[in-house]
Amino acid sequence: MVPGDSDVSWVVVARKDFQDAIRSKMLWAITALFVFVTAGFIFLHRWIDGSYTPQAAMSNMSWSSTSVIPLTALVIAYLAIVGERDSGSIKLLLGLPHSRGDVVFGKFVGRSGVVAVATIAAFGASGLVLLVYYGSFPAGEFLAQSALALLFALVFVSIALGFSSVTASRPRAVGGAFGLFFFFQLGWKLIPLTGYYLLEGSMPSEPFPKWYFFTWVLNPVEAYKIGARYILHPNEQTIYASLVAGKTPFYLEGWFPFVVLAIWLVVPVTLGYLRFRSIDLY
Secondary structure, three states, rough: OOOHHHOOOOOOHHHHHHHHHHHHHHHHHHHOOOOOOHHHHHHHHHHHHOOOOOOHHHHHHHHHHHHHHHHHHHOOOOHOOOHHHOOHHHHHHHHHOOOOOHHHHHHHHEEEEEHHHHHHHHHHHHHHHHHHOOOOOOOEEEEEHHHHHHHHHHHHHHHHHHHHHHOOHHHHHHHHHHHHHHHHOHHHHHHHHHHHHHHHOOOOOOOEEEHHHHHHOOOOHHHHEEEEHHHHHOOOOOOOOHHHHOOOOHHOOHHHHHHHHHHHHHHHHHHHHHHHHHOOOO
């Protein structure tokens, strides 16, 4: 997807895409929301509860970002390619010395850069609030959580771009972006619930079968939650591991969510590229 002589080509695509996206008023609106949710929640909780600790604030920071990070990434990236197709500019873009791989990879890098700006702004503001309130806080854990949040954001850039690569029109892209958001936030929960009901004939109850939580952990949103908790409490069991009987399976260990997120980072955009490569655009 990134052949030798086309390195400059995808860099050109990425740079232009970043510059175009960074000027969007929508970007700055969604970034302001991101900052408000992450930093604002810390401020609000500390104001309500004077005993609020830095660790509790950092935990709340990750929890509050589980919805706004996917929303930010999806809004920024869902039109990356289908927007070009819908306007007809994709033909001009491919008429330049850019391969389809250059376009997909360049768009991914460009939109990832934009999402990185929003994420760094939000977590940077949160760090300032923590510093003002507490004077000091666990900087290593904070940086690790910020890096995890950035990885989580790039996962949804990959998902959005993969979807944008195979979608033919702007209305479908809009519906698909909202559909993806609600699927990962709410709809995914129906997968293990339905599987349990079909196999057991009842709603889930303790002790849960080990496979039940495997399906939960595969959701990038759940993987992010577990990973964020693991950073703050590396010596504790994951919340799901405490609900199954017997030896904890490897996929309920604290490190496994990072593997899940890495897979989600690569697979959607790769599948989108493979499909985009064979689509008739003319």
